[in-house]
Amino acid sequence: MKREEIIMLCTADLAGQVRGKGFPAADLASRLRKGIGWTPTNSMITANGPIAPTPWGPFGDTVLIPDGSSRVRVDFGPDSAATHFVMGDIRTLDGERWPVCPRGLCKALLDALEQRHGLKVKAAFEHEFILESVEERPNASYALDSFRRQGIFAETYLAALKTAGLELDTFMPEYGPKQYEVTVGPAEGIAAADQAIAVREIARAVAHHLGTRASFTPILRPDAVGNGVHVHFSLFDAATGQPSNYDPQRPNGVADTAGRFLAGVLALMPAITAMTAASPISYLRLTPNRWSAAYNNLGERDREAGLRICPVFPGSGADISRQFHFEFRAADAAASPYLVMAALIAAGLYGLDEPLPTPHVCHGAPQNMSDSERRELSIERLPQSLSEALDRFEAEEKLISFLGEEFIAAYLAHKRFEASAMSDLSIEEQCERYRLAY
Numbered sequence: 001m002k003r004e005e006i007i008m009l010c011t012a013d014l015a016g017q018v019r020g021k022g023f024p025a026a027d028l029a030s031r032l033r034k035g036i037g038w039t040p041t042n043s044m045i046t047a048n049g050p051i052a053p054t055p056w057g058p059f060g061d062t063v064l065i066p067d068g069s070s071r072v073r074v075d076f077g078p079d080s081a082a083t084h085f086v087m088g089d090i091r092t093l094d095g096e097r098w099p100v101c102p103r104g105l106c107k108a109l110l111d112a113l114e115q116r117h118g119l120k121v122k123a124a125f126e127h128e129f130i131l132e133s134v135e136e137r138p139n140a141s142y143a144l145d146s147f148r149r150q151g152i153f154a155e156t157y158l159a160a161l162k163t164a165g166l167e168l169d170t171f172m173p174e175y176g177p178k179q180y181e182v183t184v185g186p187a188e189g190i191a192a193a194d195q196a197i198a199v200r201e202i203a204r205a206v207a208h209h210l211g212t213r214a215s216f217t218p219i220l221r222p223d224a225v226g227n228g229v230h231v232h233f234s235l236f237d238a239a240t241g242q243p244s245n246y247d248p249q250r251p252n253g254v255a256d257t258a259g260r261f262l263a264g265v266l267a268l269m270p271a272i273t274a275m276t277a278a279s280p281i282s283y284l285r286l287t288p289n290r291w292s293a294a295y296n297n298l299g300e301r302d303r304e305a306g307l308r309i310c311p312v313f314p315g316s317g318a319d320i321s322r323q324f325h326f327e328f329r330a331a332d333a334a335a336s337p338y339l340v341m342a343a344l345i346a347a348g349l350y351g352l353d354e355p356l357p358t359p360h361v362c363h364g365a366p367q368n369m370s371d372s373e374r375r376e377l378s379i380e381r382l383p384q385s386l387s388e389a390l391d392r393f394e395a396e397e398k399l400i401s402f403l404g405e406e407f408i409a410a411y412l413a414h415k416r417f418e419a420s421a422m423s424d425l426s427i428e429e430q431c432e433r434y435r436l437a438y
Contacts, residue, residue, distance in 0.1 A: 008085040009036050009066050012102060012197055012336040014414045015047040016278060016438070018085075020064065025084065035065035038090055043100050044414055047279065047334065047437045052417035055410065062098050064088040070194040074160045074202060076209050083160075083205040087194055099406040102338035103190065109345040109402065110189050117352050119257070120238045121345065123192035125337055126183045127199055128174055128227040130220055130435070133212035136177040146173030150180065157182070157206045164198050175291075176225030186232065196229070196337035216333035217434045218282040222427050226285025226292055229332050231340060232310065234325035235261060246324035252300055252309060252361050253324060259358025262298060262307060262326065264351020265344060266359050266378070269296035269306055269330060272343035273382050274393035278415065279334035280386045280422045281430050286330060287384075288367040293330035297362040297379045304365065306330050306382065330382060333438055346402035386419045 007028060010020030021036045040056040070087035090101035097104040113119050131150055140146040147154070154171045162168055167185030174181045182203070187195050200216055207214040219226040235244040235258055247255040254262065265272075277286055288294045291303050299305025312323040331340045350356075359378070366379050374380065383389035393399070394412055422430050 003081075005082060005084060007031075007071075009064055009088050010085050010197075011038070011064060011088060011090055012193075012338055013043050013045065014100075014102065014336065014339070014411055015045065015418070016334050016336045016339075017045070017047060018197060018201060019045070020085070020088070032066055032068050035063045035088065035091075038062045038064040040098075040100070043090075043410065046414065046418045046421065048418070048421065048433050050417075050421060052414045055413070061093060062090050063093060065091055067190075067194075069191065070197075072164045072198050072202070074163050074205060076205075080209060083202065085201065087197060099404045100410045102336045102342065103193070105403065105407060106193060106338040106342040106345070107190050109342050109349065112402075113345055113349060113352075114238045116349070117257075118238050119235050119244060119261075119352075120188060121192070121233055121235060121341075122186040122188050123231055123233040123341065124169075124184060124186040125192065125196035125199065125340075126181065126228075126230040126232060127196070127203075127216065127333065128176075128179055128181045128229075129200075129203060129333075130176075130178045130215045130217065130227065131180055131207065131212060132178065132215060133207075133210075134178045140173065140177075141175040142173055151210075153206060153210055153212075154180075156210065157203060160202045160206055161199065164202060166195055166198060174225075176227070177220060179220075179225065179227065186234075190338075190341075192233075193337040193341045200333060215435050215438055217431070217438045218277070218279055218332040218334050219284045219431060220435060221431045222284055225290070226282075227332060228285065228292060228329065229335070229337070229340065231328040231331060231344065232325055233328065233344065243321045243324070245326070246321040248320075251358070254309065254358055256358065257352070258326070260351045260355045261348035262351065263356035263359045264349065264354070265307055265328065265347040266296045266298060267356065268347035268350060268396060268398065270380060270382055270389075271392045271396035271399060272347055273330055274386070274389035274415065275339045275343040275411070276328075276331035276335050277389065278336075278339070278386070279332075279434055280419050281427070281434050282332050282334055283383065283385050283389075284427070284431075285332070286382055288365065293382065295362075295366040295374075295379050295381055297366050297377065298359045300361050300363075302362075303329070305362065309361070334434065342403070346399060349402060350398055386415065390415055390419070
């Protein structure tokens with residue numbers, strides 16, 4: 001029987017879910033021009049299905065316009081459908097950016113960074129996930145046995161990523177039960193978030209092809225290690241392509257421009273956590289002594305810092321200025337990668353616009369410091385629930401000019417509804433819901 005290959009035109013929405021509409025692959029050229037109609041209220045579908053109170057109701061129309069550079073196609077052979085999708089921007093019928101489109105918002109902030117400060121961003125999203133077919137065994141962290149028991153998943157997955165054009169880096173068994181980590185090389189601007197989508201969706205596609213599931217849930221259960229999304233990023237001069245991160249004459253090697261950007265991220269981190277740790281169970285992992293971010297501190301080689309100066313490896317022979325970069329650790333896959341990146345850029349822009357002074361590195365664990373020591377370094381505890389994070393997000397007036405009132409209102413309505421819907425469930429029940437959702 002004949003088959004007609006279908007391409008999904010997608011958006012990664014406020015819930016971090018990839019949704020869209022399909023069309024025949026033969027129509028790609030025309031769809032790249034005209035896109036597909038999209039309903040504004042689709043953006044209010046929450047992670048677990050119900051629609052949050054929507055400002056648009058059944059009214060209004062937008063259009064989803066594909067970006068051909070984000071196209072992914074992975075062929076699983078003649079007996080399986082190909083995974084074939086392309087990411088798009090939600091626009092008004094007049095062709096303008098729709099304010100609630102996560103990808104469009106991220107692109108607008110990247111443009112602002114370049115126009116106002118002559119800077120671009122390179123980033124790579126480091127993902128942790130659960131492979132459900134793997135038997136949970138004690139003392140399996142980082143073990144060769146854990147690698148062996150995932151079977152051919154890793155080989156198939158890495159081949160699929162390579163087919164999709166991603167630069168392979170590492171795949172490893174991680175510390176948690178059934179937990180694995182995958183990293184790919186950095187990409188410039190919006191392509192970094194596009195790649196994060198590809199990393200997740202190809203993992204899910206390969207797992208489905210092999211008869212199992214890959215879940216990027218923020219945490220499998222309350223006593224487990226969480227699945228983080230760590231964003232490695234660096235700044236570079238848009239005109240020359242030269243890195244703007246490293247200055248050996250300055251404290252900790254942080255260049256002045258990068259220092260202002262980092263200061264903005266740290267200052268607004270308690271508010272933007274609402275966008276980067278975007279589910280109620282996300283806050284189970286943002287606690288001290290769990291190798292996760294719990295404070296808005298700048299650390300050097302510290303894997304519990306909210307923001308980390310990453311190590312360089314002089315023995316590799318590479319230019320240190322091109323290795324030197326930073327890592328944002330208060331994120332997970334309940335958040336759209338476009339919104340994680342948008343939050344980072346918005347906060348960094350604030351630091352550059354002010355401009356803020358380069359922050360001091362925190363030496364030691366903030367939870368072991370006195371209140372006065374933390375105040376001296378402008379360190380505070382990150383929100384301990386999604387509701388608290390949303391309150392901080394709403395109260396942070398500095399974000400309005402970067403994100404826009406319409407986006408902020410829609411995001412708050414969406415996430416407060418989600419938090420309320422989960423509040424009557426036990427923590428264990430919530431974890432199970434998000435395991436299935438992500």
